[in-house]
Amino acid sequence: MSIPESVRTGMQQTNALFSSAVVKNGDIDALDNIYTEGARILPPGANLIQGRAQIKAFWQQAIAGLGLKDAKLSSVDAQAAGDSVLEVGKADLTLGEGQILTVKYVVHWKQEAGLWKWDTDIWNMNQ
Amino acid sequence: MSIPESVRTGMQQTNALFSSAVVKNGDIDALDNIYTEGARILPPGANLIQGRAQIKAFWQQAIAGLGLKDAKLSSVDAQAAGDSVLEVGKADLTLGEGQILTVKYVVHWKQEAGLWKWDTDIWNMNQ
Numbered sequence: 001m002s003i004p005e006s007v008r009t010g011m012q013q014t015n016a017l018f019s020s021a022v023v024k025n026g027d028i029d030a031l032d033n034i035y036t037e038g039a040r041i042l043p044p045g046a047n048l049i050q051g052r053a054q055i056k057a058f059w060q061q062a063i064a065g066l067g068l069k070d071a072k073l074s075s076v077d078a079q080a081a082g083d084s085v086l087e088v089g090k091a092d093l094t095l096g097e098g099q100i101l102t103v104k105y106v107v108h109w110k111q112e113a114g115l116w117k118w119d120t121d122i123w124n125m126n127q
Numbered sequence: 128m129s130i131p132e133s134v135r136t137g138m139q140q141t142n143a144l145f146s147s148a149v150v151k152n153g154d155i156d157a158l159d160n161i162y163t164e165g166a167r168i169l170p171p172g173a174n175l176i177q178g179r180a181q182i183k184a185f186w187q188q189a190i191a192g193l194g195l196k197d198a199k200l201s202s203v204d205a206q207a208a209g210d211s212v213l214e215v216g217k218a219d220l221t222l223g224e225g226q227i228l229t230v231k232y233v234v235h236w237k238q239e240a241g242l243w244k245w246d247t248d249i250w251n252m253n254q
Binding site for chain 2: 040042043044045046047048076080081082083084086088104105106108120122123124125126127
């Protein structure tokens with residue numbers, strides 16, 4: 001099913017916020033507008049993490065630990081699934097030393113408080 | 128949204144087929160009843176792979192390469208999403224030397240030809 005333009009715009013805004021506010025500016029509280037309250041992330045090399053407070057702690061540590069400087073997210077495919085969206089995407093992560101890491105991901109999006117947010121977020125590395 | 132019992136049963140049958148037919152017996156063609164025709168997998172350490180023929184080639188190589196002997200799949204959570212299902216699960220993989228590898232995954236399920244199948248399948252390692 002195709003996705004309404006308004007939903008696409010909402011998704012793009014959320015992705016842009018992750019890059020600009022969270023990664024570039026280190027504003028971890030911007031994750032309130034990116035993940036749903038009960039969201040889950042499944043990071044490589046760790047157990048599943050549930051809940052926004054725990055997700056914030058993860059990202060704070062991960063951004064500092066990796067020296068993450070930039071994250072360019074691009075949607076490869078997005079499908080409507082009832083009132084949610086299933087997205088496959090790729091991310092180019094710029095690390096401290098200018099190294100670029102290519103990551104692919106699946107995000108299950110839900111609408112919460114008028115915003116389109118990541119409810120389930122899993123990724124892994126291409127290399 | 129909760130998932131009808133008939134759908135849960137269909138999902139369990141598909142997961143059981145993966146373990147018994149594909150992994151234990153090396154019956155790669157059983158993947159016809161596990162993945163949708165246009166399915167996508169996102170394996171760690173590789174690019175996205177789309178299409179059942181390509182997915183079969185991947186699993187044939189991966190099972191032999193890893194010496195995969197058993198795969199126990201267990202559902203952690205499954206949510207209805209329109210006429211599809213979003214599942215988070217974990218897999219215990221038994222490798223050749225008896226080593227157990229713990230993997231977590233997200234599968235987007237769709238119904239095809241009366242069977243519940245994996246349409247998008249992404250996983251990563253816990254360690």
